[in-house]
Amino acid sequence: MVEVINLNKVRKARERAEEKQRAQENRRRYGRTGQQKSREEQEKERRDRDLDGKKLD
Numbered sequence: 001m002v003e004v005i006n007l008n009k010v011r012k013a014r015e016r017a018e019e020k021q022r023a024q025e026n027r028r029r030y031g032r033t034g035q036q037k038s039r040e041e042q043e044k045e046r047r048d049r050d051l052d053g054k055k056l057d
Contacts (some may be wrong), residue, residue: 032040
């Protein structure tokens, strides 16, 4: 005898797998490299330091 399958569970599992794949592709396509993150952090620190030096007390 054939086992009963809940089609909603199958559909949702397939959609989750597709979303996971799409997320992985987007991370690869739009993600930043470690070097980019490091450079942006250094630029932010420099801007903050320069701004603090220009503040009036």
